[in-house]
Amino acid sequence: MPTHPGLNAHLTVHHPPTFHLDITLKATPGEVLALLGPNGAGKTTALRALAGLLPLTTGHLHLDGHPLENIPPESRPVGVVFQDYLLFPHLTALDNIAFGPRCQGATKQQSRATAKSWLTRMNLSAHADKKPRHLSGGQAQRVALARALATNPRLLLLDEPLAALDARTRLETRAQLRHHLAEFEAVAIIVTHDPLDAMVLADRLVVIEQGRTVQEGTPTEIARHPRTEYIAQLVGLNLYRGKSTGTEVTLSTGQKITTAEHLTGETFVAFPPSAVTLHRTRPESSSARNLWHCEVAGMESHGDQIRADLKGDLPLTADLTTAAAAELNLHPGTELWASLKATQTHAYPA
Numbered sequence: 001m002p003t004h005p006g007l008n009a010h011l012t013v014h015h016p017p018t019f020h021l022d023i024t025l026k027a028t029p030g031e032v033l034a035l036l037g038p039n040g041a042g043k044t045t046a047l048r049a050l051a052g053l054l055p056l057t058t059g060h061l062h063l064d065g066h067p068l069e070n071i072p073p074e075s076r077p078v079g080v081v082f083q084d085y086l087l088f089p090h091l092t093a094l095d096n097i098a099f100g101p102r103c104q105g106a107t108k109q110q111s112r113a114t115a116k117s118w119l120t121r122m123n124l125s126a127h128a129d130k131k132p133r134h135l136s137g138g139q140a141q142r143v144a145l146a147r148a149l150a151t152n153p154r155l156l157l158l159d160e161p162l163a164a165l166d167a168r169t170r171l172e173t174r175a176q177l178r179h180h181l182a183e184f185e186a187v188a189i190i191v192t193h194d195p196l197d198a199m200v201l202a203d204r205l206v207v208i209e210q211g212r213t214v215q216e217g218t219p220t221e222i223a224r225h226p227r228t229e230y231i232a233q234l235v236g237l238n239l240y241r242g243k244s245t246g247t248e249v250t251l252s253t254g255q256k257i258t259t260a261e262h263l264t265g266e267t268f269v270a271f272p273p274s275a276v277t278l279h280r281t282r283p284e285s286s287s288a289r290n291l292w293h294c295e296v297a298g299m300e301s302h303g304d305q306i307r308a309d310l311k312g313d314l315p316l317t318a319d320l321t322t323a324a325a326a327e328l329n330l331h332p333g334t335e336l337w338a339s340l341k342a343t344q345t346h347a348y349p350a
């Protein structure tokens with residue numbers, strides 16, 4: 001057992017002219033971390049730095065107590081599953097998986113035996129002799145995962161592991177990947193911009209925006225207490241920041257939101273779009289403590305729900321059924337009143 005098991009990294013990478021990545025990543029063996037962030041946040045840069053494909057500008061990268069900075073990528077105990085899998089096209093599934101152990105010095109026979117056992121674990125035995133072009137997307141993904149795992153990595157990196165799959169295969173492959181990650185004993189890091197992949201697959205999320213970590217925590221913590229607009233949108237919440245006195249939060253625009261929690265000082269207030277009730281005329285007898293005048297800026301349908309983007313006193317999104325939207329005769333430009341009960345808000349210190 002190493003004295004400092006797991007990952008301990010401070011990664012800084014400068015991409016001229018203006019991009020700086022500066023993040024700290026720590027994870028214990030068995031932990032699955034998701035690096036989540038919008039396009040251009042620096043996720044791929046972080047992954048490439050961890051794999052050794054990109055040098056650190058400064059910082060450190062320790063795995064199980066050993067510095068990796070000066071170790072070339074092929075000699076690092078790191079397995080990578082690339083977004084497009086990068087399987088060797090001329091090799092069979094079995095030989096793709098056997099390649100890693102063979103490079104590590106195992107005999108041809110040993111490497112093939114290791115590959116066979118991975119094919120069995122991945123439920124791919126029937127496809128051992130197929131070349132990558134004859135595999136389905138989900139099968140290719142599992143071969144790529146097996147190829148990375150067959151080298152016994154101490155750090156497994158997955159770059160958008162489900163992005164290349166269609167919706168149906170994705171669901172099934174996500175469940176299988178979750179199962180394999182649960183069995184994996186070392187550190188796994190998934191890079192994704194899909195919040196669902198991150199929430200389902202990871203124990204802990206590290207959210208990156210513009211090269212910096214903006215929030216870190218379990219999926220539940222992040223979903224309950226988003227701290228940036230990007231994260232709030234990911235988890236489908238309206239989010240505001242302001243100053244609390246008691247149960248009233250005053251935003252920088254002067255708007256006020258009444259909450260149920262009593263707080264003092266800088267505060268976030270979040271509420272789900274489904275908590276908002278829309279009215280065509282100002283409700284006279286509503287028990288809701290919050291009432292805002294607004295106008296429909298845009299509409300989008302989500303299954304049998306309509307999500308309305310509202311501008312006005314307070315920019316917000318509201319969900320309503322298609323029937324309710326028809327009854328209110330909603331269309332861009334419609335003027336409305338939006339009400340919200342204080343008990344439907346969630347306030348927490350900023």
Ligand SMILES: Nc1ncnc2c1ncn2[C@@H]1O[C@H](COP(=O)(O)OP(=O)(O)OP(=O)(O)O)[C@@H](O)[C@H]1O
Binds near residue numbers: 016038
């Ligand atoms: N080789 C490079 N040279 C210069 N700039 C780069 C290089 N690679 C990436 N960048 C810049 O660094 C920033 C971060 O890019 P990166 O690909 O790491 O983001 P990302 O979070 O993975 O985004 P995406 O989700 O779009 O893949 C971007 O502004 C990008 O333009």
